[in-house]
Amino acid sequence: MTNRLNTVQKVSDCIPAARNILSSVFGYPAFRGQQADIISHLANGNDCLVLMPTGGGKSLCYQIPALMREGVAIVVSPLIALMQNQVAALHEAGVHAAVLNSTLPHEEAQRVEQKLLACEYDLLYVAPERLLTRHFLDLISRIPLALFAIDEAHCVSQWGHDFRPEYSQLSVLHERFPAVPRIALTATADPVTRQEIIERLALHEAKIFVSSFDRPNIRYHIVDKINSKQQLLTFIQTEHSGNAGIVYCLARKKVEEITAWLNFHDINALPYHAGMSPQQRASNQETFLREDNIVMVATIAFGMGIDKPDVRFVAHLDMPRSIEAYYQETGRAGRDGLKANAWMAYGLNDVIQQRRMIEESDALQQFKQIATRKLESMLAYCETITCRRMHLLHYLGETAVPQFCGNCDVCLNPPKTWDATIEVQKALSCVYRTGQQFGAGYLIDVLRGNCTARVKHWGHDQISTFGIGSDLPVKTWRAIFRQMIARGLLTTDSEGHGALWLTEASRPALKGQQNIFLRQPDVDKKIFRKMEPAVEPLFSSAEQHLWEQLRAWRSETAIEHGVPAYVIFHDATLKELVHACPRTMEELSRITGIGAHKLDKYGDHLINILRHAN
Numbered sequence: 001m002t003n004r005l006n007t008v009q010k011v012s013d014c015i016p017a018a019r020n021i022l023s024s025v026f027g028y029p030a031f032r033g034q035q036a037d038i039i040s041h042l043a044n045g046n047d048c049l050v051l052m053p054t055g056g057g058k059s060l061c062y063q064i065p066a067l068m069r070e071g072v073a074i075v076v077s078p079l080i081a082l083m084q085n086q087v088a089a090l091h092e093a094g095v096h097a098a099v100l101n102s103t104l105p106h107e108e109a110q111r112v113e114q115k116l117l118a119c120e121y122d123l124l125y126v127a128p129e130r131l132l133t134r135h136f137l138d139l140i141s142r143i144p145l146a147l148f149a150i151d152e153a154h155c156v157s158q159w160g161h162d163f164r165p166e167y168s169q170l171s172v173l174h175e176r177f178p179a180v181p182r183i184a185l186t187a188t189a190d191p192v193t194r195q196e197i198i199e200r201l202a203l204h205e206a207k208i209f210v211s212s213f214d215r216p217n218i219r220y221h222i223v224d225k226i227n228s229k230q231q232l233l234t235f236i237q238t239e240h241s242g243n244a245g246i247v248y249c250l251a252r253k254k255v256e257e258i259t260a261w262l263n264f265h266d267i268n269a270l271p272y273h274a275g276m277s278p279q280q281r282a283s284n285q286e287t288f289l290r291e292d293n294i295v296m297v298a299t300i301a302f303g304m305g306i307d308k309p310d311v312r313f314v315a316h317l318d319m320p321r322s323i324e325a326y327y328q329e330t331g332r333a334g335r336d337g338l339k340a341n342a343w344m345a346y347g348l349n350d351v352i353q354q355r356r357m358i359e360e361s362d363a364l365q366q367f368k369q370i371a372t373r374k375l376e377s378m379l380a381y382c383e384t385i386t387c388r389r390m391h392l393l394h395y396l397g398e399t400a401v402p403q404f405c406g407n408c409d410v411c412l413n414p415p416k417t418w419d420a421t422i423e424v425q426k427a428l429s430c431v432y433r434t435g436q437q438f439g440a441g442y443l444i445d446v447l448r449g450n451c452t453a454r455v456k457h458w459g460h461d462q463i464s465t466f467g468i469g470s471d472l473p474v475k476t477w478r479a480i481f482r483q484m485i486a487r488g489l490l491t492t493d494s495e496g497h498g499a500l501w502l503t504e505a506s507r508p509a510l511k512g513q514q515n516i517f518l519r520q521p522d523v524d525k526k527i528f529r530k531m532e533p534a535v536e537p538l539f540s541s542a543e544q545h546l547w548e549q550l551r552a553w554r555s556e557t558a559i560e561h562g563v564p565a566y567v568i569f570h571d572a573t574l575k576e577l578v579h580a581c582p583r584t585m586e587e588l589s590r591i592t593g594i595g596a597h598k599l600d601k602y603g604d605h606l607i608n609i610l611r612h613a614n
């Protein structure tokens with residue numbers, strides 16, 4: 001910052017000062033959730049651990065104190081791309097910040113170090129391995145330090161997927177700089193990880209700020225998989241035309257196939273999977289981040305460190321292996337707080353495929369059991385007839401959860417249930433009579449009296465269950481089998497051939513001692529009601545035209561500055577511009593996301609576009 005706001009070392013009530021920075025530097029009118037408390041706690045020199053969901057606004061929790069306290073704030077982050085984008089966004093807001101990591105040429109790194117010694121930065125982002133070098137620790141011991149921020153703090157956890165060995169040595173910061181306050185931040189909620197962070201980072205004295213992990217702007221929506229390619233296309237065309245989104249698939253081949261299919265239908269899609277070269281992957285990721293209308297079709301290799309705020313939807317064409325994975329993947333939608341969709345097509349094959357993957361893996365029995373339990377929770381979530389958000393938050397350990405969210409498919413379009421006791425009995429009986437050796441497809445042939453060569457070969461056209469289910473279509477039978485597996489009334493064989501077996505729970509159901517209600521399948525078009533779009537449409541064609549103009553200007557400016565489009569302005573800011581249509585600099589300064597620096601830099605251009613709008 002040109003006039004640095006770094007004079008406040010100890011202040012009892014620093015919230016007004018923080019609010020002033022929020023508005024003048026970042027252009028936001030109000031703090032979100034616990035931001036103000038966290039900022040005040042840290043700005044007053046205290047340690048804290050912040051558990052906040054993705055999109056909750058963690059960055060401001062240390063960026064604002066960094067501007068309030070004397071000295072340089074050191075931010076540790078494991079992700080190079082993310083650091084660079086954060087620094088680019090800070091530059092746009094007029095904040096002095098820089099990155100130090102292994103990708104920097106030697107001379108550039110030296111220049112950064114010199115500026116650091118001259119205290120020219122408010123924030124310095126540094127990779128953990130760099131931070132831990134003697135050279136760097138000596139360097140920062142020669143300057144005043146505002147704070148240490150340890151982002152993605154769950155990387156200390158050896159049990160997590162993102163384990164970074166260097167993170168476990170970060171307690172050195174506390175040992176060498178006991179007077180410098182620290183803030184650790186993560187979007188990983190579980191208590192085990194939380195305890196590990198406290199232990200390994202020596203944060204025993206730190207105050208813990210836990211936010212709700214609800215993401216109210218995300219709409220959860222699961223559909224019965226019928227023709228997933230077509231369903232995906234319809235979903236994107238009707239609700240997300242021109243939006244950025246992520247489509248997750250399990251296999252590379254499917255990623256390629258879906259990318260081609262979407263491109264064929266004029267949707268800008270790019271693939272991302274482990275079979276591509278690192279350069280190709282990096283380039284596709286870069287395009288996705290920079291532009292505002294790319295659909296990334298990816299395996300789960302994609303996503304860590306994607307802080308793009310305007311991802312409008314996350315679609316799953318294959319079911320994730322656990323609720324944790326689902327929550328993390330869907331959480332990449334709607335970081336900017338605008339409406340977003342988490343959509344999934346789910347069917348019988350997902351259940352069988354995931355079970356098979358567990359069986360075929362080399363993991364120890366103990367891990368297979370955990371994986372099976374997690375999968376069962378995921379299936380229960382898919383099949384739930386209660387509010388999905390409630391289900392999800394309960395699973396994540398939250399207790400104060402409303403029964404009805406009004407923003408998931410179950411709340412918006414309550415599923416009908418039907419008494420399937422007899423059908424379940426017929427299916428179980430068919431499994432029993434055919435010797436528990438066949439998969440769902442074959443069993444459905446027998447039930448429907450479909451005399452295929454295979455059925456004939458095994459003589460199953462002669463058994464009592466042959467044709468007893470001819471009154472129902474294949475789709476309904478598939479939905480019945482899927483739900484039976486999800487409820488543990490059937491299980492897949494341990495050899496991974498997809499044959500269905502009876503379970504302990506099958507017995508009472510087979511004898512008809514228990515009434516079984518299943519979810520009515522969505523196959524009947526009359527039952528399926530299209531939801532209104534999750535993202536508000538712009539009403540008039542003049543508004544639409546202005547929106548396009550602003551987007552085009554943003555895109556040009558972003559290319560000129562070599563930064564992603566959202567770093568210039570978020571969609572939320574452009575949308576507010578369209579609706580409020582400010583004509584003066586004063587009016588413009590009141591728009592969310594336009595701080596003093598951006599007003600200075602872009603105000604004239606924007607006024608010019610807006611004046612010519614109508």
Ligand code: ADP
Pocket residue numbers: 028029030031032035052053054055056057058059060307309335336337
């Ligand atoms: P997290 O790191 O928790 O996932 P970020 O810090 O990236 O979240 O913030 C998510 C988005 O919300 C960012 O684009 C950020 O600019 C915006 N944001 C954060 N706090 C506020 C606020 N108080 N008002 C408006 N927007 C905010």
Ligand code: ZN
Pocket residue numbers: 386387388389390404405406407408409410411412
């Ligand atoms: Zn709901």
